[in-house]
Amino acid sequence: MISQLSWKIGGQQGEGVESTDRIFSTALNRLGYYLYGYRHFSSRIKGGHTNNKIRISTKPIRAISDDLDILVAFDQESIDLNSAELRKGGVIVADAKFNPTIPDGIDARLFAVPITKMAEELGTSLMKNMVASGASWALLGLPLEVFNKAVEEEFGRKGPAIVEKNIEAVKRGAEFVLEQAGGPLDEFKLGEADGEQKLFMIGNEAIGLGSIAAGCRLMSAYPITPASEIMEYLIKKLPKFGGTVVQTEDEIAAVTMAIGANYAGVRTMTASAGPGLSLMMEAIGLAGMTETPLVIVNTQRGGPSTGLPTKQEQSDLNAMVYGTHGEIPKVVIAPASIEDCFYDMIEAFNVSEQYQVPVIVMTDLQLSLGKQSCDPFDYSKVQISRGKLVTDAPALEGPELFKRYELTEDGISPRILPGEKGGLHHVTGVEHDEVGRPSENAMNRQRMMDKRLNKLNDLSIRDAIRVDAPNETPDLLIIGMGSTGGTIDAARTMLGQDGVTSNHITIRQIHPFPTAALTPYLEKAKKVVVIENNATAQLAGQIKMYAGYADKIESLLKYDGNPFLPLEVYKASKELS
Amino acid sequence: MATFKEFRNNVKPNWCPGCGDFSIQAAIQRAAANVGLEPEQLAVISGIGCSGRISGYINAYGLHGIHGRALPIAQGVKLANRELTVIASGGDGDGFAIGMGHTVHAIRRNLNITYIVMDNQIYGLTKGQTSPRSAEGFKTKSTPEGSIESTLSPLEIAMSAGATFVAQSFSSDLKGLTSLIEQGIKHEGFSLINVFSPCVTFNKINTYDWFKENIVSLEQFPDYDPSNRVAAMNRIMETNGMLTGLIYQNTTRKSYEDMISGFKPEGLAKQELAITEEQFNQLVAEFK
16 A cells, blocks of 8 residues: 555647546545646647646645656657656556657556547547546556546536546546556555545635635736636636626736726735736836735746746746835735635735735745645635725815825724715825825825835734744754745655754745744754745845845755756755755 | 815816816816716726826816826726726826727727826926827927827727727817716716817917817717717718717617626625625535
8 A cells, every 4th residue: 555656647738638637636636635736838729748747645745746656648758758757667558559668768667558549439539538547547446436427527518428438438448458457556556545525726726716705806817827717717706796807908907907996995806927917016006105905916937028937936026025116015925835825815805905005925836726635725714804994984074085094003094985975085106195185295205105114014914934843953944935835845854864853934924024933943943945946046035134144044946947846855955954 | 966166176286377187177077067976976097197187186086096007997996886987087198108008998898987088299297298199290309300100090099999989079168078078977888088188388289279270070060970980980080080079979889897797786895795605615616
């Protein structure tokens, strides 16, 4: 019995790799296994090698694996590109049609299944992915009926005849490979899963779901990889809650429309990635200056410019923290798990209204698109707070206006929505007085700047830093953000086996920087390693600037477009320890 | 019922004496009163430039945003609370240069808002540079030898983008302009009203007298039918865009708000934020 294994399917883009992966993993999720997915894809629709990898485990996992147990290949290219990843004695299930061969030096077992031929016998080569997935499922010795149920759900809309054919394709693939192998492979026999009901989703879906729970009813956005799934999810769901998604002409319209809608009282978000974020910068300043709530999701991908649009990177941190001219209060939150994606959206909307500031939720491609198991979300934890929103202002006398920018002790002023009789005031990106009229008065300017910039002094979001610190004075304190946490933990297990003690901190409140919370851990660590997917050590820069300890901080950086692997983190950390 | 005086506030505009924008401000205030609005039911969203200051000069809700983006902000306001009357306003640079992309798409989208462009054919606040509305050969600080770009025709662009309400006016014609704004507000969809608003400081060519000489009023054509799209386009081209009056109106196309699936007549901002546990469980069930 094994506790985990890794499965990968590869082929040409548009060949059914995605749907096969979806059915395969849905079935595994139903059986209660923990899953962690990784999509390798290119910025094109048809053609080009693509592969999806799933790590399957009986225990929680949050990282891709270093190696691979089963590779399902639709073409020789998939074998050539991915077989080096196979562990010794791993399995390749490939289409007999292209006479698959195992590259030199690779120790693997090959099952050549007449995938295309069987599919064509059933009427269409489109079903070859079902033959292939049926074959690989059968090798695991898992119950076929669970798999067939997932097939039924995938194709149910197309009618019973299509479902039946696909199930038949699965069966033929399974039967063929079992005969060749002499039954399910013992080395792939997974232990029983814990049976707990889990959710299985990508970060972008959790963001969409979290937004609806948070009361978000409008989204204005422009399509971009890897953010589009958020708008695609919300346009399916928001009409049921009275809202909608507007696909705007560009990201400037997306963010300014969101500002207008937030000003008028509806929780509204936009989402984008690097290029779109760059276009939004001026408007983010408007939200900061006019103290209008705003929530932006930035799903980071490889930059700069068009960069690596379908690859992993965490290089927008400085842009999010420092972007927009002038000085405004702004919050940057980095979810580090699917659960965070959900709960952080609720917090982002609350913080944006309580503090009347723009909030950027930063994910990265792997967190946004990697499909993962996660714990069920807790409805009772969904709390909506709108801060100092006034609904019963007394009538105004004569030319009097509502003090929308009243100077208060905490810097946060009462907010009222257009339509309220007692609330007339003006809003402008020009420096303004307490009722929003433009003012160049020097004293007013200073007071208003101080008011805005001091608003966030006491802000601390849920788990501003997430601490796993079993050691009082560890050899290593490893710090990361976003999707890298699971990989870091996997590396720490290996470090522990070598006798290297380590603590792990995930920074979730990127800005304002949680200096006070972090400092004691930096103080006690012998060495600090900051792990991030960028070339210029942006997170480490923030730590050094705000908390210091530059002499013991080292960086582990990766910016080749791929997520860190546990072994990489282990080896580099060990060297630094 | 509010009178136009209730739409006045005590802020003194920073426009030059004689600027066409004063009359446009007055026309908006009169039109708002004439259609029966109270100040809190009106939101004026403006861009940047001399004209952009208008949201601060009207006693109503107002948002003075960033250059070229009055329209997306205004559309956001309307989507959030469709019970509000939303007027977007700005200059020709704001709407036809930096904001042209938004203008075309706001027209296509057809939300029920009114867009008033204060068109002075020049950049005034930055002290006299060429605008997309400047005539060819027009000499400014940025075109010392005269503009060598062709003049943009907002009316033709609006028509070709599928506008449902296209009007043009002259700031001196307070009565006509007020009436057009009232019609624009009542129109169920996006209404574009381009208003010639002379810049007395930097534009010595397109003066009050020049407009009086060159404008062609639709009043001269008693048989003119503003529902005829082809005739409207022809008339715009025949008059080289100098036409004033209600040029085109399509009353059959529904507004964007009326076409959104599940969108209620009640302002979204007034609706419940929280979802029920049952709704929550339904959403979550998809991921099991």
